[in-house]
Amino acid sequence: MIDVALLIFxxxxxxxxxxxxSRERPVLVEFNQSKTLGVTALLFPLGPIATLxxxxxxxILSLIAGLACYLPSMIIARRMIQALERKGTDRVHGAISVxxxxxxxxxxxxxxxxGTFLFVVIVGAYFLSADA
Numbered sequence: 001m002i003d004v005a006l007l008i009f010x011x012x013x014x015x016x017x018x019x020x021x022s023r024e025r026p027v028l029v030e031f032n033q034s035k036t037l038g039v040t041a042l043l044f045p046l047g048p049i050a051t052l053x054x055x056x057x058x059x060i061l062s063l064i065a066g067l068a069c070y071l072p073s074m075i076i077a078r079r080m081i082q083a084l085e086r087k088g089t090d091r092v093h094g095a096i097s098v099x100x101x102x103x104x105x106x107x108x109x110x111x112x113x114x115g116t117f118l119f120v121v122i123v124g125a126y127f128l129s130a131d132a
Contacts, residue, residue: 003048006112010044013105017041017073020098027095031087033080037102040073047109051116059120066113074106 021028021038028035050065080099084092 003052007045007048010047010105010109013101014041014044017044017098017102017105020094020101024095024098027091031084031092031095033083033095034076037073037076037080037099040076041102041105043069043073044105044109047113051113055116055120059117059124062120063113063117066109066116070106070109070113073102074110077103077106 018038018041021035021041025035027033047066047069050069051062054062054065077099081096081103084096084099
C-alpha cells in the first residue's frame with residue numbers, strides 16, 4: 001500500500017520538477033547550468049515500481065535499481081544548488097527552489113530504497129535464524 005502512495009508522490013514530484021525546470025530554463029541557460037535535472041526527475045516514479053517487481057527476485061537488484069532512480073537527480077541537484085548559490089543574484093531563487101525540491105525528493109527515494117532493502121534483509125535473516 002505504501003508503494004502505491006509513494007508512486008503517486010514521486011509521480012507528482014517528477015511532474016513538478018520537470019515543469020519547473022522548463023520554466024526556469026532561461027535562468028539555467030544564462031548561468032550555464034545543465035537542464036538534465038528535468039530528465040532525471042522522470043526516473044522518480046520508477047523507484048517504487050522497481051522495488052515492487054525486483055524485491056521478490058533479489059533485494060540487491062532492488063537496491064541497485066532504487067539507487068539508479070534517485071542518485072543521479074540528487075547529484076545533479078546538489079551541484080546545481082552549489083553553483084547557483086555562488087552567483088549571488090535574485091534571479092536564481094526559482095532555480096534553487098527547483099533543485100532543492102529535486103534534492104529532497106531524491107533523498108526521500110534513497111531512504112525508501114535503502115530502508116526497504118534493510119527491512120527485507122533483517123526480516124529474512126530473522127526467519128532464517130528462527131528456522132535453525
